Amino acid sequence: MNAAYHIATAATLLGGLTLPAAATDDCPREEVAEHVRQQYDLYGPLSDGREYFGFIYRLDGAIRSAVTRSGRCTRGNCLTDTAGAAALIPRGAKILGEWHSHPHDGSAALSAEDVRGAKNNAHIRCYSAYYSKPDGEILSWEPGSTSVPVAMASRVSIGHFELQAEKNLMADTDRDR
Amino acid sequence: MAGLQGCVTDRERLPHSLRAAAETGAARFGNDAAAHRQYFDNFRRGAIDALIWAGEAEASREASAAACERGADRQLRLIECAYADGADVVLKGAAVTLADLDYRPATGVGRIAARTDSPLRHVVMTPPPRRWLLAASPVADRLETGACYRLTGYLAPQAPDPVRFPDVSGEFIALEAVEATACDVPAGR
Numbered sequence: 001m002n003a004a005y006h007i008a009t010a011a012t013l014l015g016g017l018t019l020p021a022a023a024t025d026d027c028p029r030e031e032v033a034e035h036v037r038q039q040y041d042l043y044g045p046l047s048d049g050r051e052y053f054g055f056i057y058r059l060d061g062a063i064r065s066a067v068t069r070s071g072r073c074t075r076g077n078c079l080t081d082t083a084g085a086a087a088l089i090p091r092g093a094k095i096l097g098e099w100h101s102h103p104h105d106g107s108a109a110l111s112a113e114d115v116r117g118a119k120n121n122a123h124i125r126c127y128s129a130y131y132s133k134p135d136g137e138i139l140s141w142e143p144g145s146t147s148v149p150v151a152m153a154s155r156v157s158i159g160h161f162e163l164q165a166e167k168n169l170m171a172d173t174d175r176d177r
Numbered sequence: 178m179a180g181l182q183g184c185v186t187d188r189e190r191l192p193h194s195l196r197a198a199a200e201t202g203a204a205r206f207g208n209d210a211a212a213h214r215q216y217f218d219n220f221r222r223g224a225i226d227a228l229i230w231a232g233e234a235e236a237s238r239e240a241s242a243a244a245c246e247r248g249a250d251r252q253l254r255l256i257e258c259a260y261a262d263g264a265d266v267v268l269k270g271a272a273v274t275l276a277d278l279d280y281r282p283a284t285g286v287g288r289i290a291a292r293t294d295s296p297l298r299h300v301v302m303t304p305p306p307r308r309w310l311l312a313a314s315p316v317a318d319r320l321e322t323g324a325c326y327r328l329t330g331y332l333a334p335q336a337p338d339p340v341r342f343p344d345v346s347g348e349f350i351a352l353e354a355v356e357a358t359a360c361d362v363p364a365g366r
Contacts, residue, residue: 042250046257049237069219069256071226072237076296077313079348082338084218088211112294113341120340148294 027126028063028096032056033140035063036099036130037159040138043067044161047101047132051078054100055085056128057093065099076106082117095121097128097143104163108133110141115151118143136161190334191217192277195224195266202262206255215252216259221278223263228275229314229350238264275350279334283349288325288360298322299345303360309349310337316351325360329353 035056043052050073054065066088070080080100089095098118102108110131118129122144129143138159145151191199203216223241227234238261245258267273276282287302289311298317299308311317312333320326333348 042248042253046240046244046253048240065252067252067256069222069260071222072230072234072313074313074318077298077311077317079297079310079312079337081335082341088215090211107296109294111296112292113297115294116343117338117341 027128028058029126029128031063032096032126032128033130033158035065036097037138037161039065039067039099040101040132040136040159040161044101044132044136044138045163048104049073051080051101051103051106053080053082053085054098055082055089055095056097056099057089057095059090059093063096073103073106076103078103078106094126095124096126097130099130099132101132102134104134106134108135110148110151110155112148115141115145115148118151119146130158132161136163190279191221191224192273194271194273194277195220195263198262198266198271199259202259205258206251212255215255219256219259220263223260223265224267224271224273225263225275225278225280226260227264227267228273228278229312229352231315232268233315234264234268238268275331280331280350281334282330283332284327284329286325286327286357286359289320289322291322300326300328300349300351301360302328307346308344309347310342310345312348312350314350314352316354320351320354325357326351326354327357327359 039054046052051070052067054067056063056065066085068081068084068088070078098121100114114131118141121127127143128140130138130140132138137157138161139155139157141151142154145154199217199220202220203213206212206216223238226237230237241257241261241264245254245261248254248257285302287300287309289298289300291298298311300311301308309332311320314330316330328349328351330350330352333350336347337345
């Protein structure tokens with residue numbers, strides 16, 4: 001199935017007009033960015049030999065993510081079926097964007113597939129796109145970008161997650177015993 | 178709606194030898210249909226990885242099992258519990274193959290190629306020339322970009338997202354590879 005089809009369907013279900021993101025200034029961008037940082041706190045440390053992808057949506061006033069994961073990856077060779085995340089978006093939700101992690105041994109750069117995927121949904125009002133580098137830095141990029149160099153040049157850092165959060169948690173647990 | 182068709186498919190895409198274990202595992206997350214759909218999808222992913230990676234999948238299973246046990250976020254727990262459960266049932270010897278999960282056995286001669294602006298690779302098989310995205314596997318890890326091989330493996334049941342991968346016919350999992358010279362033979366006229 002095609003993720004773009006799901007997104008288009010979900011957007012249609014909302015019954016709203018889609019406007020270019022640049023034409024609006026009432027998008028909850030900071031709320032979305034905060035949600036994205038929280039998602040990376042959860043999924044970023046786990047992105048070791050795998051990656052995660054989430055579609056961000058708002059439903060009943062709450063911002064959430066519909067998340068899917070890849071199978072096992074090696075040397076950055078990761079394939080994530082974004083349709084799996086699209087299928088989890090509840091009916092009536094407002095789509096706000098996407099995020100994905102690159103595995104800890106993966107690339108620091110966006111890929112052509114990343115850029116094409118976000119571009120395909122860039123018509124959705126308020127749509128934003130985020131990814132994380134292997135070192136834990138979280139960046140947004142302009143989803144309307146039509147090439148990797150353009151997307152890379154549009155990146156803005158929004159935060160950082162702790163790569164060792166899992167190990168730190170285990171250490172804390174051990175110390176408590 | 179296409180998404181709801183997907184939820185039925187996820188359950189039915191599991192072979193009978195895995196379905197009982199999956200249904201037991203999914204029941205831990207209540208009766209929510211969407212949660213069950215997500216559980217089956219990740220259970221299937223874990224099972225597939227265990228079939229591809231065999232003993233090497235144990236580390237992935239352990240990492241997911243640990244996240245399942247410790248995770249405070251419900252969705253994260255669901256994803257990782259399901260993946261660990263799917264890998265576990267296969268690693269413990271469930272009678273299942275990739276063919277039972279709708280993968281199609283395939284053999285062909287092809288050259289490994291890098292993809293522009295991507296860490297992924299594809300294999301160009303002939304005749305006729307068609308590109309197949311090369312999935313991660315122990316054999317794929319050893320294949321040299323630019324080299325020609327006779328490959329044996331499986332084609333995934335669904336092609337990758339055509340928006341992100343407009344130039345590939347599907348996804349190929351290489352399980353055996355032998356160097357070959359037949360990649361440069363001209364097509365018959």
